[in-house]
Amino acid sequence: MxxxxxxxxxxxxxxxxxxxxxxxxxxxxxxxxxxxxxxxxxxxxxxxxxxxxxxxxxxxxxxxxxxxxxxxxxxxxxxxLVGSSYIDGDEVVAAARPTLDRLSDDTTETIHLARRDGTSVVYLATRPSQHYLRPFTRVGRRLPVHSTALGKALLATHSDDEVRALLPRRLEAVTEHTITDREQLVEELALVREQGYAVDREENTLGLRCFGVAVPYRTPARDAVSCSVPVARLTAEHEQRIKAALFEARDRLSVATRRM
Structure with missing residues (x-):
């Protein structure tokens, strides 16, 4: 042999x-x-x-x-070179580019397209904020799935039992606001399913709030889109604009990725 x-x-x-x-x-x-x-x-x-x-x-x-x-x-x-070839050859990234550009224009904030990889999410594409005060961002960045709006939006497309099988009971505290109890996270995922979007309340980066939606071309979803904004610039009106723009982006991406 x-x-x-x-x-x-x-x-x-x-x-x-x-x-x-x-x-x-x-x-x-x-x-x-x-x-x-x-x-x-x-x-x-x-x-x-x-x-x-x-x-x-x-x-x-x-x-x-x-x-x-x-x-x-x-x-x-x-x-x-290998990492770049993955991004360059990915059909979802290519199909998402016009939508990410429009979402960036509509919100003027930092936009991410990410994919779940085990207990992490990995940035596939980003659009920087149009403001001076903006978060650090780069393609290939890996973040915990439980502390990000992107990750929570993706986890919400799985059953509670699947989430429990994926994550340990105690979760890493990235900031003082991170949810570290798995059952508390499971409870929040029920709300994510109900409202259609997830929120990171300074759970991954202090001073930064993020909103995310899953892209439903697969079930469970593997990709999500988010918008990140410094809390110092986030008003109730701006938050509503961001949520509306994310829902529109999700719908456009659903059409663009329908056959993938």
């Missing part, structure tokens, strides 16, 4: 070197900057000699970069 074949289970066995490569690249992606071999080995628990050889191989291939001393390592430029 060759490497990668299963022993009668019907599923292919994991290739150790491939698993380690993915773990290493994801480790770098979550920790920007350069890191020593000792720190990487401590975090991943891989054999030091094997880790060193893997790092040198990835450096030669351009997936990992190193400093002038050759002793510190970080993510390489080829990872950017």
């Amino acid at each position: 060759t490497t990668g074949e299963a022993g009668g289970s019907g599923a292919p066995a994991a290739v150790k070197s491939a698993v380690r490569t993915v773990l290493l690249l994801e480790h770098f992606a979550a920790r920007p900057g350069l890191h020593s071999l000792a720190d990487i080995q401590h975090d991943l628990g891989l054999p030091k000699s094997s880790l060193y050889m893997l790092l040198r191989t990835l450096v030669n291939l351009g997936w990992v970069e190193t400093d002038a001393t050759g002793t510190r390592y970080g993510i390489g430029v080829r990872a950017l």
Whole structure:
């Protein structure tokens, strides 16, 4: 039996070197900057000699970069090329561009299109605010699903039991306002389903409130759109405009993604 074949289970066995490569690249992606071999080995628990050889191989291939001393390592430029190709080839991102542009014009605030990946949401596209005071944003940013309007809008398209299976009982506190009790979050998701949108009340970033809606081209939904606004600029009238614009954007995206 060759490497990668299963022993009668019907599923292919994991290739150790491939698993380690993915773990290493994801480790770098979550920790920007350069890191020593000792720190990487401590975090991943891989054999030091094997880790060193893997790092040198990835450096030669351009997936990992190193400093002038050759002793510190970080993510390489080829990872950017792969990430960009994912965005460039995604049909939903392409179909959403006119709607995101219009939503940005209608609200004048920061707009995000994101996709759920396990217990996180990942930004696929953004439109910056037209105001000087605006949140930091970038494509590829990963945020907790439970502390964001995007994530809560997506979780609300799942059953309560599915949410409980996905999330632990105690959730990470990103800010002092984050919901950290899973059952409290489940209760809020019922309200999200009723009103059709989710709200992040400074639960992910202090001073920032976000509103999000799921894009229903799949059930459960995997993508959502949000609008973020500093609380200092959020009036009751502006909030109503944002909600109305999000509902219109959801309807336009439903048509644009109908056959996906």
